[in-house]
Amino acid sequence: MNETITSSRFVFVTIAITALVVLGIWSVWTGYYWLTAFMAGILITGLFFTRILYNLARHLYTGVIESSKGTLEFSFPYKSHAQQESARLRQVTAAHNPSSSQQDAKKIQALEIMLKEHDLLxxxxKDxxxxxxxxxxxxxxDLERSHAARRNLIADISHDLRTPITLIQGYTETLLDGIASTPEDQxxxxxxxxxRVLKLNRLIQELFDLNQLESGQLSLQIQPISxxxxxxxxYEKYETDTQNANLSVKFISPDSEPQLYPKDDTIYADPDRIERVFSNLLTNSIxxxxxxxxxxxxxxxxxxxxxxxxxAxxxxxxDTGNGIADEDLPFVFNRYYQSPHRDSSKHSGSGLGLAIAKEIVTAHNGQIWVESQLHEGTTFTFSLPLAAPSC
Known part of the structure; x- marks a missing residue:
């Protein structure tokens, strides 16, 4: 269709131009110039209407083809009054209300923040x-270690109880059998x-005291003391015991640090319980x-x-003794702990002395700690607050 219309238009235009040229030559030859102008006007008008007819035919052809396909759409090169009013209303609404795009952006931003917080949470x-x-x-x-230590402690206590009882039984049978006949042997x-009875009594007393200390039932006889x-x-009380163990004992006076020596060194403590702490520490050092x-x-x-x-x-x-291994230091004050590195044949004991010392110091609002290097010695220190600030 398009090719046909285009060909017809070309032929018409060609004929019109040819006719215009012929008429122009004829009018010049005969002198009828007005006829030439008239014919030229007719030809130009015809060309104009030919263009209109051509466009109309092209649109009709396109409409027929699109209609047969079911995709015909109508569009207008101008806006109707209703369309213009609708656009104006949309502009007015957008001016008075937040734009939907801005609201969507805020919602998306809030959602992103929530997702980030969720990831952080x-x-x-996970941490x-x-x-x-x-x-x-x-x-x-720790629980497994505690259970193992408890089992070892029970075994040690059983051994500590069984050994003196067995010896007491043997000594008693010796006396009953009359083997020790002289007064000196008896x-x-x-x-x-x-x-042996004293050792048994000491072990039982340690268990009893430790239980009371841990439960807060042991009463302290607090009094002021230098x-x-x-x-x-x-030092004076245990000097002889230390020397009997073939060890030398020395007292370190605070006078060696006069700038730190307070005018009043009074503390509030139970002297018997503090002596018990010293006794346990000295026994351990000896x-x-x-x-x-x-x-x-x-x-x-x-x-x-x-x-x-x-x-304080x-x-x-x-002491200048064997020292304590680094892996044992955190546990020396534990109730059920005994070092696996100790030689039980040389060092006997229930393992309760240091635990009792810690509980007594804690009951006095103090602290106790240990510093040691293996084979170079050990230092046990416990602090008690003074009754009043230094002047």
């Missing part, structure tokens, strides 16, 4: 879960029996120090880092 929960798993693992290991066996005088009295070694007993004074106006008395027992 998930990461935080907490990992920490809980580590904590459970540590507690499980006195000897009676002294042996008495020593820290220096207390340390000196302990047990683990080879003959010829040295034990130092003393007291010094230090200010609290967090409160410089407060001063630091009592210490230091």
């Amino acid at each position: 998930n990461e935080h929960l 907490i879960n990992s920490q809980l798993e580590m904590l459970v693992t540590e507690r499980t290991v 006195l000897k066996y009676l002294n042996l029996i008495h020593a 820290a220096t005088n207390l340390a000196k009295s302990i 047990r683990h120090t080879m003959p010829g070694g040295t034990i130092y007993i003393g007291v010094r004074f230090r200010r609290f880092p967090s409160a410089p106006e407060k001063i 008395a630091l009592f210490f027992v230091q």
Whole structure:
């Protein structure tokens, strides 16, 4: 159709131009110029209407083809009044209300923030879960260690109870059988029996005291006492016992640090319980120090880092003994702990002395700790607050 219309238009235009040229030549030849102008006007008008007819025919042809395909759409090159009013109303509405695009952007931004917070929360929960798993693992290991230590302690206590009872039984049977016939032999066996009974009584008393300390049922006879005088009295009381173990003992006076020596070194404590702490620490040092070694007993004074106006008395027992392995240091004050590195044939004991010492110091609002290097010695220190600030 398009090709046909185009060909017809071309032929018509060609004929019209040819006719116009012929008429122009004829009018010039004959002198009828007005006829030429008239004919030219007719031809130009015809060409104009030919263009209109051509466009109309092209649109009709296109409409027929699109209609047969079912895709015919009508469009207008101008907006109707209704369309213009609708556009104007949309502009007015957009001016008075937030645009939907801005609202959608805010919603998307809020959703992104929520998703980020959700991811952060998930990461935080993962960290907490990992920490809980580590904590459970540590507690499980500690519990297993505690159960193992408890079993070992029960075995040790059973051994400590069975051995003296067996010896007491043997000594008693010796006396009953009349083997010890002389008064000297009888006195000897009676002294042996008495020593074993004292050891049994001490072990039972340690268990009883520790149970009362941990439950807070042990009463303390608190009274004011000089820290220096207390340390000196302990030194003088146990000097002979230490020397009998072929060890030298020395007292470290706080006078060596006069700038730290307070005018009033009074503490509020139960002297008998503090002596018990010293006794347990000294017993531990004597047990683990080879003959010829040295034990130092003393007291010094230090200010609290967090409160410089407060001063604490630091009592210490230091020895030149075997020392403590690094892996044992965190557990030496545990109730059920005994070092696997100890030689049970040389060092006997229930393993309750240090636990009792810790509980007594804690009951006095103090602290106790240990510093040691293997084969170089050990220092046990416990602190008690002074009754009043230093002047």
